[in-house]
Amino acid sequence: MPTPAPKSQHVLVLNCGSSSLKFAIIDANTGHEIISGLAERLGAATPSVKYKYKGDKTLIDLEPEQAHAEAINTLVTLIKDHKLDEQLIAVGHRVVHGGEHFTKSVLINDQVIESITQAATLAPLHGHANLLGISSAQDSFKGLPQIAVFDTAFHQTMDKVAYLYALPYNLYTEFGVRRYGFHGTSHFYVAGQTAKLLNQPIEKSNFISAHLGNGCSVCAIKNGDSVDTSMGLTPLEGLVMGTRSGDIDPGLFNFLTTQLDYSAQQIDDLLNQKSGLLGISELSNDCRTIEEAATAGNQQAALALDMFCYRLSKQIASYMVPLQRLDALIFTGGIGENSDIIRKKVITQLGFLGMECDTQANLDARFGQQGVISTEQSRIKAVVMPTNEEWVIALDSANIVKEL
Template sequence: MAKILLLNAGSSSVKWKVFELTNEKMIAEGEVERINTPKAMITIKYNGEKIVNNEPDLGYEASVRLILKKIQELKIATLDEISTVGHRVVAGGRRFTKATKINAEVLEEIKNLKDFAPLHNPHEAHFIELMQKILPDVDQYAVFDSVFFTDMPEMNAIYSLPYEMSEKYGIRRYGEHGISHGYLSKRTAEILDRPLSELKIITLHLGSGASVAAIKNGKAFDSSMGFTPLPGLTMGTRSGDIDPSIVQFLMDKEGMSADDVMNLLNDKSGILGISGFSSDMRDIEARCAQNDERAALAREIFINRVVKYVGSYYTELGGIDAIVLAGGIGEHQIDLRADLLKELSILGIQVDAQKNQANQEGIISPDDAKVKTLLIPTNEELAMVQQIKKVL
């Protein structure tokens, strides 16, 4: 049976899943973490078992070869059964509006779009090249995170720059996590048993990377992320929204280059920068329990920024039918989720404590709540499979 291998590559990790192409059933999943470090490791979940192996000093190509080796050894799939490889690519700009078969021209354009996602596109392009080298006869497809936001209304997509400059350089709000936000909106309609085209929804993808999307009548209406994935919410290591004058200020005061400041905003800010010790909300929660003031501040700021965006989008949409929480933080941090939703009670958003504690997919608001609050584990990979199948 034909199978599809999906890769979600980053600078220090690569997540993968194998699906049966016809029935869209996931067979196995895993991740290689801490690539290029002495603590590199691979995790595999298959047949109800979880396998963890340490693989010190694993490089990028060795990581891909190890994934394929394990897939064969565990009889997840033979190489002949892998008919398609799908790659998550963050930035597609205005050029890519659907899943796209990768050839030399497409790959070059993905590389050229690095300005829109400097932390993502170069690594994703590198993994595409590795897979083309290792599996040269297998069709490869790119699925773009930005596609969901390509038809966002101009009033929300365009920055208040000289219009000619925006047009010349394609400067606009592209939004990211679009694969996730699109999946969440469709799943919400299924759970509520209502047409997506009639719903007004706010989706929260809350993880190390975090974003909020406003969705109206089944289409993206607004996004907290912008020209790149840097702005918006306070994230694991990203600052989120800041006054752009701070860039010049730090260059003058610290003798930093523009690249230095951008590295600071992308890799050393956010939850990590505020807390001073971790970008992981699980660590923050643990230190909050020990009355760590900076950890508490990081948690408070994270919640505050989400509340600001939700309040803005609620008004922009003229009220909402549902709000959805997803992502590593949204799906697993039960106490933080409850505190966040409590801050939104003025909007008629409520949470049932027992349903929230159960931590299962579905509606977690009281039955009579004006706004339906949902917990939905996001499934970007399934959405990728479905997008690829549309163009196969």
């Protein structure tokens, strides 16, 4: 007798940013997206919602200045119009910062909201948007369990030697000043998928995962656990990113304030919005645009790419210290999954580890294709693994609902 198919477990996944709302209904059993879309430019003059359902793409213009609550109301209408609400079992929320309060995903209640609110002071741009998304979803989906899935949770296995700053210790004990790390759901997902690809247990796997997009981070994963990562107290620390500076000399703050009369807000804007690939290239934060310009002979675009790859390669090499043994380097995220140019540069710079790029495999592994891109002779494998953070959120949400 055939085994009956598992009952569909549809989870509405919400990723609420400061001016955008990414959403999808995902079958937690299969990862299949039923509907997905993005509300963007919320609070601005021309907000809109674009979504994909059954292969058709639709754009809806919202009223000027409409924000998150109105966007979620539009989303509720979409879901009900397509009769998708009857199968929903939960709403899963991506929450960027969980501080030290959360080491795993949790059912949202008043106490959880209070803890998220406290952690939001460490990442105000993301945290307050996450709280707004939770509040709006609670109003719109009364009776559905609301689940919080934290970017920081995967990194709570780091040791103090990795997560503490060399600052007065009371800043940590009293105010929680430490390195937390981000992109945790992505690093967790691609590590598990890479272990399956290489046919080895995750509990015995040592990986370095490079999540490369507009935001970038590297994670050292030892026997399946995060032991170090490049982002810190906030998502600004670490690598060169699209518009973020990554690591800088903290003395820059004194220089900018005393010599150039910058305010704290101006410094924050400079480091988060005007630096990185955009700042160096003076062209764009989009890697594709910069690669095209560099190929055409733009020297600043070429410099931006070289700096990006150099800092990335240094960060990866440094994680051989906590790992000692490396099974594979994983590329993921928009840049990591699609830029064969950056992947080849990085693998070449890490050649001393016994890693060599397979040119054809590297070209083939683009546009959502996974695969090993190192040569058979390489001592350490290089892998492209598309991430799927939304499926992780859906899975965690479905598992928590099962326990209710």
